[in-house]
Structure formats: structure tokens, C-alpha cells
């Protein structure tokens with residue numbers, strides 16, 4: 001089972017926008033780019049929403065059927081580990097093995113020495129085709145990389161084997177993710193991580209490193225764009241070389257997590273993909289939920305009131321809502337409008353404040369991030385929320401399509 005060259009992770013917290021999301025994919029196809037949709041949902045999201053992995057499968061299958069979609073599609077068990085993967089086995093055919101919390105777990109001296117010895121041929125000046133400067137590799141560096149990552153990739157092997165035993169080799173797509181950590185992995189670390197992945201016999205088709213800069217939820221990239229561009233290009237070249245050196249799946253590609261709305265780096269990604277004719281997987285979870293709130297706001301009446309109440313409740317529960325996302329949000333308290341101010345807004349003002357149009361005078365990234373993590377409040381509202389989604393399906397769906405196609409796919413693929 002091989003995933004297409006370009007794929008888009010589409011999260012859908014409440015499971016109502018599968019069709020709209022697929023319509024965005026179809027618009028991209030009509031514009032000339034085939035993108036594989038991958039419905040992703042993590043264990044954490046399922047827990048908050050009280051949904052189950054089979055709900056995501058049902059949603060994906062229903063959307064595909066409703067639109068007579070003939071292309072490939074996947075259901076991603078996002079950020080799973082040995083402790084929770086079991087629940088995803090039957091419904092998923094894409095597994096994101098999250099080993100971030102095993103990074104730095106000590107390995108035995110024996111394992112470290114064996115790895116270092118196996119890297120002897122790369123010691124000295126390591127030249128990666130396409131990268132002008134060689135990497136200096138010595139025993140100290142190799143020991144450091146082994147000490148940091150061997151245990152994590154070993155764990156990835158354990159998770160992969162667990163899935164393989166139940167689903168059978170070749171019946172699912174494997175991603176290895178290490179993005180939810182503080183410090184980015186350098187291209188040279190990536191090279192040796194890929195060697196470890198090959199030694200564990202993990203047929204990874206996508207790999208999600210932590211890149212330089214901040215990937216805050218649902219807002220633009222924060223960091224040095226040129227530095228990201230250089231690192232991204234080097235990662236692509238490292239993967240290309242590693243695939244040949246270590247016999248990894250030939251279409252192994254980068255996966256960009258928290259990829260929603262990273263508009264300022266999309267053109268850089270596009271340039272590199274075009275230059276080397278490479279694929280990409282981009283995860284955009286969460287952005288669809290924000291479009292639901294925007295759509296409800298635009299619908300007015302009770303729906304607008306609900307959208308406002310999600311924000312107002314969020315204001316009073318910031319610590320609880322933001323806690324689990326502390327590493328991936330940056331809210332400026334001074335820029336959060338008060339409850340009474342938001343009460344005075346009409347549909348357009350609310351939607352313009354929440355919608356991510358860079359440079360728009362009303363756009364407020366702090367409000368956007370707070371609502372982004374506030375999906376728990378909508379979940380608590382239960383059918384009050386989902387019934388309004390259903391009553392306003394068209395206006396909400398149009399927001400979802402516009403967001404994924406016009407703001408994401410068009411920018412990412414230069415359409």
C-alpha cells in the first residue's frame with residue numbers, strides 16, 4: 001500500500017465536514033493536482049470529543065461514497081503509541097507512530113557502540129549529494145545521536161511490529177513522527193535517524209521531524225523563513241540519499257505537522273518540491289473546526305450566539321484549554337477582546353476576526369488560537385453544537401472548502 005506523492009492530512013474534530021473536505025481535494029484535482037486525502041485524528045481528540053476511531057472511518061467512507069470519489073484515501077491513527085494503538089487497528093490504514101516522548105531515553109552501551117560502529121563509513125566529511133557543505137561526523141556526534149534517538153526508533157519498531165502482526169505487512173502506511181518536541185532535529189540527525197528506521201525494518205513512507213521555528217496551531221509560521229527553507233531543502237536531500245543508502249521505501253517523504261495555515265512557508269515548500277520533484281504530506285488538523293465556528297458566525301442568529309459563547313467560555317477557561325497545547329500556541333492576552341466587546345459584534349466582524357486572512361485589519365491570531373483549543377467547549381455543548389452544524393451545513397461546508405482549497409492547496413501547490 002503506497003500513498004500518493006501529495007497528500008493532505010485533514011482533521012475533522014466533529015466528523016461533519018468529510019464531504020466538504022473531499023470537495024476541496026476534488027477542486028485541486030480539477031485544477032491539475034492530485035492530492036490524497038488522509039483523515040487524521042489523534043487519541044487525544046477522540047477523548048475530548050468522545051468519538052471513536054471507527055467514526056473517522058465511517059465519515060471517510062461516507063464522504064467518498066457520497067461524492068463517488070475514485071482516488072485513494074486513508075484514515076490516519078494520528079500520534080499513536082503502544083498504549084493506545086489497539087483501538088485504531090481495524091479502522092485505520094495509516095499509522096503515525098509517535099515516539100517523541102522516547103527521545104533521550106537512554107540505550108545500552110552495547111547498542112550505542114554497535115550503532116556507532118555501523119556508521120564507520122560516514123565518519124569524517126559526510127557529503128550528501130546536492131548539499132554544498134559536508135557534515136562533520138565524528139564519534140562524539142554519532143554517540144550523541146545514538147544516545148538521543150536509538151531508544152525512540154526502537155520503540156517505533158515495536159509499534160510497527162505490533163500493527164504488522166495484526167494487519168499484515170503492506171496493508172497500511174507508516175509514518176514516524178518526532179515533531180512534538182522542543183528542539184528541532186538537524187538534517188544530519190535526520191540522516192542517522194533514517195538509518196535506525198531502516199535497521200528496525202520500518203517501511204516508513206512519511207517522516208515528521210520537528211522543524212526550526214514555531215508551528216503554532218492554526219496560525220502562520222513564526223520564525224526565520226529562509227532558515228526553514230534551507231533546512232527543509234536539506235531534509236529532502238538527506239531523505240533522497242538515505243533512501244538509496246539504507247534501502248528505505250523509495251517515495252519516503254516529509255510530513256509537515258501543524259501544517260495548517262503556515263502560509264509564509266508554503267511557497268518555500270512548493271519551490272523545493274518542484275526543484276527536486278518530491279512529494280509531501282501536510283497535516284492540517286484543527287483548521288476545519290475553526291471554519292465551522294466561522295460558518296456558524298456567518299449564519300447569524302442562534303448560530304452566531306453559539307460561536308460567541310464558545311469564545312467567551314474559552315476566555316474564562318484558558319488555563320485548562322491551553323495547558324495541553326502550551327508548546328504550540330502563543331496567545332497575547334492583551335490582544336484578546338473582552339466578552340462584552342465580542343457581544344457587540346455582528347456576523348461579519350466575528351468571522352473576519354477569526355478567519356485567517358493575512359493582513360486583514362480584523363484578523364486576530366490570539367482569538368483564533370484560543371478558539372482553536374476551545375473545541376472541548378463545543379464538544380460539551382453536544383447536540384446543540386452539532387444540530388446547528390447540520391442546520392447550517394451549506395454555509396459551514398463552503399467555509400471548509402474555501403479554507404482548504406483557496407487558502408491551503410492553492411498556496412501549497414501554486415494553483
Ligand SMILES: [Zn+2]
Pocket residue numbers: 079177179180208257258
Ligand atoms: Zn504532529
